[in-house]
Amino acid sequence: xxxxxxxxxxxxxxxxxxxxxxxxxxxxxxxxxxxxxxxxxxxxxxxxxxxxxxxxxxxxxxxxxxxxxxxxxxxxxxxxxxxxxxxxxxxxxxxxxxxxxxxxxxxxxxxxxxxxxxxxxxxxxxxxxxxxxxxxxxxxxxxxxxxxxxxxxxxxxxxxxxxxxxxxxxxxxxxxxxxxxxxxxxxxxxxxxxxxxxxxxxxxxxxxxxxxxxxxxxxxxxxxxxxxxxxxxxxxxxxxxxxxxxxxxxxxxxxxxxxxxxxxxxxxxxxxxxxxxxxxxxxxxxxxxxxxxxxxxxxxxxxxxxxxxxxxxxxxxxxxxxxxxxxxxxxxxxxxxxxxxxxxxxxxxxxxxxxxxxxxxxxxxxxxxxxxxxxxxxxxxxxxxxxxxxxxxxxxxxxxxxxxxxxxxxxxxxxxxxxx
Ligand code: ASP
Ligand code: MG
Numbered sequence: 091x092x093x094x095x096x097x098x099x100x101x102x103x104x105x106x107x108x109x110x111x112x113x114x115x116x117x118x119x120x121x122x123x124x125x126x127x128x129x130x131x132x133x134x135x136x137x138x139x140x141x142x143x144x145x146x147x148x149x150x151x152x153x154x155x156x157x158x159x160x161x162x163x164x165x166x167x168x169x170x171x172x173x174x175x176x177x178x179x180x181x182x183x184x185x186x187x188x189x190x191x192x193x194x195x196x197x198x199x200x201x202x203x204x205x206x207x208x209x210x211x212x213x214x215x216x217x218x219x220x221x222x223x224x225x226x227x228x229x230x231x232x233x234x235x236x237x238x239x240x241x242x243x244x245x246x247x248x249x250x251x252x253x254x255x256x257x258x259x260x261x262x263x264x265x266x267x268x269x270x271x272x273x274x275x276x277x278x279x280x281x282x283x284x285x286x287x288x289x290x291x292x293x294x295x296x297x298x299x300x301x302x303x304x305x306x307x308x309x310x311x312x313x314x315x316x317x318x319x320x321x322x323x324x325x326x327x328x329x330x331x332x333x334x335x336x337x338x339x340x341x342x343x344x345x346x347x348x349x350x351x352x353x354x355x356x357x358x359x360x361x362x363x364x365x366x367x368x369x370x371x372x373x374x375x376x377x378x379x380x381x382x383x384x385x386x387x388x389x390x391x392x393x394x395x396x397x398x399x400x401x402x403x404x405x406x407x408x409x410x411x412x413x414x415x416x417x418x419x420x421x422x423x424x425x426x427x428x429x430x431x432x433x434x435x436x437x438x439x440x441x442x443x444x445x446x447x448x449x450x451x452x453x454x455x456x457x458x459x460x461x462x463x464x465x466x467x468x469x470x471x472x473x474x475x476x477x478x479x480x481x482x483x484x485x486x487x488x489x490x491x492x493x494x495x496x497x498x499x500x501x502x503x504x505x506x507x508x509x510x
Contacts, residue, residue, distance in 0.1 A: 091121045091266065093310045095276060095298035100313050100372040101214055102130035104167035107221055113313065113375045114222070114271070121266050123301050125234075125276045126218055127294040128210025129164065132157060133277075140206040143191045144199055150191050158184050161213045168221045176220040183212055204244040204278075204286045208235075211275035211294075219273045229271035235280035237262050238300055240287045247279055247287035249300060258304035274301070295353040299367075303359035310365060312352060313372040318380030319351055322395040335381050335388040340479070341367075347396045347477040347504075348434075357382070390503070393485050396477040398434065400449040403470045403496055403508055406461060407442035414443045422461065429457040434475055435506055437497055444497060446475055446508050470496065476507045 094114075101107055114122065128136070135157055142150035165173075165180060187209045195202055211234070219231040237257045240247030265272060276294020279287045289296050295312060302310045319341070320330040338361040345354035352369070360367050361384070370379035406422060408414055422443065426433065430453055435446040447454065449471060461467050473496065478485060480503060490509070497508040 091123065091305055091307050092117065093123045093125065093298050093302040093305070093307045095125045095294055095310065095312045096127065096372070097276075097294060097312070097314060098127045098130050098132065099315045101126060101218065104164045106372075107164065107168055107218055109372060110218065110313075111221060111225060113372060114227070116375065118270075120270075122271050123305060123307070124218075124271060124273045125294055125298040125301060126211065126215050126273065127276045129161065129214045129217075132160070132210040132214070133207060133291070136207045136210050137203070139191065140203050143206065144195050144202060146194070154188060154191060157213075161217065165217050165220070168217065169224050172224070173220075176216075176224075180213070180216055180220075183209070183216065198244075200244040201285065204288045208275070208278040208286050208288060211278050215273050215275050222271065222273070227271055228269055229273060230265060230269045232262065232265070232272055232274045234275040234278050234297060235286055237274070237304075238279035238289075238297060239282050240279045240289070242281040242283065242285065242287060244281075244285075244287050246290040247281065249279070249289075250282060253282060254300060255304045258301065262301075263305055289355075290353075292350075292353045293355075295356040299356045299359040302365050303363055306363065307365055309368060310360060311368045311370055313370055313375070315371065315373065316369075317371045317374065317377055318369045319382070321392050323350070323397065326397050327395060331392050333380055333388070333392060333394070334378065335383070335385070337386040337389050338382060338384060339386060340389040341382050343504075344394060344396065344479065347479075347506075348398045348475075349394070349396045390480045393481055394479040395489075396479075398448070398475040398477075401434065401446050401473040401475045401508065402449050402454060403444060403446050403473055404454075404458065405442055405444045405468045406465045407467075409464070409466055411441060413440055414438055418465075419443065421464070425457055425460060429453045429460075431457055435497065435499060435508065437499065446473070446497065470510070473508050473510045476509060478505050478507075479503055481505045 096110055101110060135153060139150055139153040142153060215231060222229045237254060239250045239253040276297040277289055279289055281287050298310055318332045319336060320332055322330050324330050338357050342357045345351060364384055367382040368379055371377055431447055431450055433445045433447055437444045458467050458469060486505060493509050495507050495509055499506045
């Protein structure tokens with residue numbers, strides 16, 4: 091059994107969905123669990139809809155109609171005849187969403203978020219399921235929330251592995267006896283009390299890994315709009331190179347430093363069961379793509395570059411020339427936790443401590459204000475944090491040019507430079 095994940099860009103139009111069908115048709119000898127995201131940027135639009143709903147803004151109906159038209163246009167372009175039954179199901183789902191947003195909000199913002207935003211994946215999976223059915227595939231549609239069970243942290247739920255494993259093994263897996271393909275949603279789940287939860291933005295990769303782990307899949311394919319895992323983001327870099335083979339370890343490090351390749355939680359379940367992950371292009375599905383697996387021999391062959399913009403360097407020093415030592419540090423870390431801040435880089439000297447973090451706006455300024463009663467705190471905004479894995483000095487020199495380095499940290503495999 092294989093698990094496939096198709097992201098929003100791979101299903102953003104009728105033509106894109108036809109392409110997905112073509113890819114699936116190449117695997118006619120396999121049982122496939124297919125996990126799909128919301129179409130195109132639907133999740134962003136639904137987040138906006140949700141905010142409008144919570145603030146009781148009447149623009150919500152405008153946004154709702156936009157989402158509805160977008161999906162029905164794709165549906166109507168894909169399926170021209172024998173469509174009444176499908177059409178009614180899709181209409182019914184839209185009516186459910188309409189009725190939610192027509193009532194006054196009585197839940198917490200996070201609970202409403204999960205309830206509303208999860209419709210994106212319901213619509214996309216229904217349309218693709220209808221299209222495959224229409225083309226005579228032996229497939230089923232299943233609600234991910236019946237299998238992926240979580241706590242009730244609605245916006246970034248934590249998976250209950252025991253319950254999810256039981257449901258997937260005992261209820262979902264037997265359904266493959268009579269179906270070749272099962273289609274389900276990425277990103278969405280349910281709490282054990284039965285309310286909809288979500289796994290966090292971009293969480294569909296993680297959903298695919300959860301299904302793969304519990305189904306003991308042979309491999310996972312993530313179909314993307316890039317030829318594989320690249321050594322830098324093509325938005326910032328002209329000459330990117332594809333990493334053909336890369337280890338779980340290296341991938342999780344790259345994701346940690348901020349490479350937006352795959353959702354960082356995806357790797358652990360796959361590594362635990364040694365399930366290889368293929369990153370392939372949905373535009374050229376016959377090309378090799380990248381393979382993420384346990385072997386590390388190729389990790390260091392090509393340097394990788396990760397850029398984080400909008401960084402802030404905060405320097406904290408003692409007011410009375412006393413050392414910044416463990417007691418002060420734990421005070422600073424506790425404050426960071428209190429304000430929900432995360433360090434991307436840290437460095438200390440005798441009487442000062444520097445932290446580089448994402449520009450977190452108000453929370454960060456409040457943190458700085460708070461610390462100012464005990465320390466001298468200065469900060470620099472609009473910096474860039476560059477991380478290079480498997481660097482050499484030439485690579486660094488070429489990249490830096492005449493720019494000023496504010497902070498530098500090196501170990502054998504990684505150099506991090508804070509630059510402006
Ligand atoms: N549709 C969700 C999002 O855009 C989940 C995903 O695409 O992975 O964040
Ligand atoms: Mg995505």
